[in-house]
Amino acid sequence: MHFSIPSRSADQTTLPGSPSFKAKSRASSYHGFYSLSFFIRLRSLIFDLVTSAQSATAPEKKRQSARRRLVLLTLTLFAAVMVFVTIMYLLFANITTSDPAGHHVVLVLGLDSKNYKEDYLGRIVENRREYADAQKYGLYVRNISDFKDMVHDAAKPGWYKLPLMRSAMRDNPGSTYFWYLDQNAIIMNPNLNIESHITETKRLNSLALRDIPVVPPDSNIRTYRHVPADRMKFIISQDHEGFQTGSFILKNGEYSRYVLDAWFDKLYQEYKFQKDEKSALEHLAQWHPTVLSKMAVIPQRIFNAYPNGVGDSTYQDGDFVASLAGCNTPERSCVREFERLWDNRGRVVN
Amino acid sequence: MKDKDDYLFSPVSRTSRVINRFRRLPNRVRQLILRRRILSAILFVVLCFTLVANSGVRLLPRLPWTSSKFVIILAVNQGGGVMEWKGPTEWAVERTSIANKKAYADRHGYQLAIQDMSIKKRYAHEWRESWEKVDVIRQTMKQYPKAEWFWWLDLHTYIMEPSISLEKQVFNRLENNTYRSLEDYNPLRLPVEIPFVDNTHQINLIVPQDCGGFNLGSFLIRRSEWTDFLLDIWWDPVFYEQRHMQWEHKEQDALEHMYSDQGWLRSGTAFIPQRLINAFPEGACSEQQGDKRIFYNQEERDFVVNMAGCEWGRDCYGEMEHFRKLSASLQKKSWWWPFK
Numbered sequence A: 001m002h003f004s005i006p007s008r009s010a011d012q013t014t015l016p017g018s019p020s021f022k023a024k025s026r027a028s029s030y031h032g033f034y035s036l037s038f039f040i041r042l043r044s045l046i047f048d049l050v051t052s053a054q055s056a057t058a059p060e061k062k063r064q065s066a067r068r069r070l071v072l073l074t075l076t077l078f079a080a081v082m083v084f085v086t087i088m089y090l091l092f093a094n095i096t097t098s099d100p101a102g103h104h105v106v107l108v109l110g111l112d113s114k115n116y117k118e119d120y121l122g123r124i125v126e127n128r129r130e131y132a133d134a135q136k137y138g139l140y141v142r143n144i145s146d147f148k149d150m151v152h153d154a155a156k157p158g159w160y161k162l163p164l165m166r167s168a169m170r171d172n173p174g175s176t177y178f179w180y181l182d183q184n185a186i187i188m189n190p191n192l193n194i195e196s197h198i199t200e201t202k203r204l205n206s207l208a209l210r211d212i213p214v215v216p217p218d219s220n221i222r223t224y225r226h227v228p229a230d231r232m233k234f235i236i237s238q239d240h241e242g243f244q245t246g247s248f249i250l251k252n253g254e255y256s257r258y259v260l261d262a263w264f265d266k267l268y269q270e271y272k273f274q275k276d277e278k279s280a281l282e283h284l285a286q287w288h289p290t291v292l293s294k295m296a297v298i299p300q301r302i303f304n305a306y307p308n309g310v311g312d313s314t315y316q317d318g319d320f321v322a323s324l325a326g327c328n329t330p331e332r333s334c335v336r337e338f339e340r341l342w343d344n345r346g347r348v349v350n
Numbered sequence B: 001m002k003d004k005d006d007y008l009f010s011p012v013s014r015t016s017r018v019i020n021r022f023r024r025l026p027n028r029v030r031q032l033i034l035r036r037r038i039l040s041a042i043l044f045v046v047l048c049f050t051l052v053a054n055s056g057v058r059l060l061p062r063l064p065w066t067s068s069k070f071v072i073i074l075a076v077n078q079g080g081g082v083m084e085w086k087g088p089t090e091w092a093v094e095r096t097s098i099a100n101k102k103a104y105a106d107r108h109g110y111q112l113a114i115q116d117m118s119i120k121k122r123y124a125h126e127w128r129e130s131w132e133k134v135d136v137i138r139q140t141m142k143q144y145p146k147a148e149w150f151w152w153l154d155l156h157t158y159i160m161e162p163s164i165s166l167e168k169q170v171f172n173r174l175e176n177n178t179y180r181s182l183e184d185y186n187p188l189r190l191p192v193e194i195p196f197v198d199n200t201h202q203i204n205l206i207v208p209q210d211c212g213g214f215n216l217g218s219f220l221i222r223r224s225e226w227t228d229f230l231l232d233i234w235w236d237p238v239f240y241e242q243r244h245m246q247w248e249h250k251e252q253d254a255l256e257h258m259y260s261d262q263g264w265l266r267s268g269t270a271f272i273p274q275r276l277i278n279a280f281p282e283g284a285c286s287e288q289q290g291d292k293r294i295f296y297n298q299e300e301r302d303f304v305v306n307m308a309g310c311e312w313g314r315d316c317y318g319e320m321e322h323f324r325k326l327s328a329s330l331q332k333k334s335w336w337w338p339f340k
Helices: A019-029 A036-055 A058-097 A118-135 A157-171 A194-199 A201-207 A254-263 A266-270 A277-287 A334-343 B014-035 B037-053 B088-108 B132-143 B166-171 B225-233 B237-243 B251-261 B263-268 B316-331
Strands: A105-111 A138-143 A177-181 A185-187 A234-238 A243-251 A295-298 A321-323 B070-079 B111-118 B149-153 B157-159 B205-210 B218-222 B269-272 B304-306
Touching: A105 A118, A105 A157, A118 A138, A118 A185, A118 A334, A138 A157, A157 A177, A157 A243, A157 A254, A157 A277, A177 A194, A185 A334, A194 A201, A194 A243, A201 A295, A234 A254, A243 A254, A243 A277, A243 A321, A254 A277, A254 B225, A254 B263, A266 A277, A266 B237, A266 B251, B014 B037, B070 B088, B070 B132, B088 B111, B088 B157, B088 B316, B111 B132, B132 B149, B132 B225, B149 B166, B157 B316, B225 B263, B237 B251, B251 B263, B263 B269
Parallel strands: A105 A138, A105 A177, A234 A295, B070 B111, B070 B149, B205 B269
Antiparallel strands: A177 A243, A185 A321, A234 A243, B149 B218, B157 B304, B205 B218
């Protein structure tokens, strides 16, 4: 395209002040939005860009290649820095955010040094230690008097296990399962592994008792029928009276913190429940579906058999745990019962 | 050197020189714009944006299938006219409040759930009286499955600054806007430290404190597993039986009790300074006159006013009208506003 530049002086008939001059100047001023000179300049700019490579002179070429080299260098440097930063981030970001590795299962034990003799307690700890070492589990032992001021009524010993479990969970953030076993119980078969025996999904699914009344014999609220076992976070058993809180398993997480804190609420402790924390748990399970929906009720013999019991809950040889609940009465003797069972226990098979 | 033909009037007299300068102004402006095309384009876009964006007109149309992350739950029809008569002033107050929230929600693309709080038979005494708030929140969470945050607003509230979005007011700097510790401001004198609290836990409940404790007239709650647990445990027959005679403010007192006793709940709760989402008018909390943390401050253009307790002894209609007019006059913009 070639524009010819009309010169004003060529048109002699236009004089300042005449109407045709006004019209003409207006026309030339508002030629599109751009004046003619703009298009001319644009055209030469495009020409320059297109033909710069071929028509560049020698010093210009050197300048351009030097500049190109500089640009290339800057880009490479920038890319290298980005790669370095990414590698550093990938390598070191994980270190700050990874959880400390912990035992997969932690046994939780609370010792009542006020009411029991030291050597008896030592034997209990030895029993737990043998099991934990055989299965490579963690062991968390505390005196229940540590939690004396948290509990509302120190005369009711059943409540101590709740802050005990809570502090076990706080002190072992990397562990998955926490198994509370009462002090008055003995692990008879140390070869049984918690995962394969209880918590593994298929196994738990087969163990969980569905559609049984939460409070035997015939409470209205029953355990859920269709909740899958991988959602169960609270594993507990039931005897003929109700929930048996001497042995239960909690999975680490939001749910367990909620259940333990809600269960331990001051108003529940002050309320005159018939069986202290057992009744409180039954109350929670009946009134709050968020609690019951993640509870699995399994047969008592799995991890809380009674040696002196009747029916399904009776301890038999090869069972996992024998419970000595209620042994601190004048008729019975915890030490004697423990020693008898201790001698008959299963030995660790390597 | 300008060509003589450029002049419309020959520049002999001073008047004609001045007039020619004015006639040439459009040319000069045009030359300036042409010389700096990119800059002027950017300035033009910025100017349009500032003029349009804050006038309340939506820039981008809201697509019908996108749903907002925020839902405003407005509790209306408190009592439903069962215990006391609902006269024209009550209806007017309700209309004003609903219109205000509707305009706000439309402007920012939030969803508004207007929930009826009439007295239902199942809330008769000895059975969950006045715990409807919890049930309503649960129901609304089911109705809006994609929303994340739910902002509960009582009826007697007014959003004074509708141009401020919730993101800007609260969520963009959530950690800075909220506080978790009761050390500085503890009007209820709750225990400052209880065991088993995790201060790094995600914030799921944002509650303001007023002169008498937690205020549930305007608060925010997030959809989460923690919230499901809270909404379930909030009402419990044992708690209710033991304390409902002492708990004047029902679910508020229950929450205060649980906060002071249960560590998991404290981990997920954060407090927000009252004036950010729940400023009081002069009549509420009247014992604490002049406390800068509580009352609505016109100079600082506080976000929301909650006329708490106006139905007992104060004039709800008068207060609502006052704040409505005040808000309208504060929103009026002068022509130099975009350049302020």
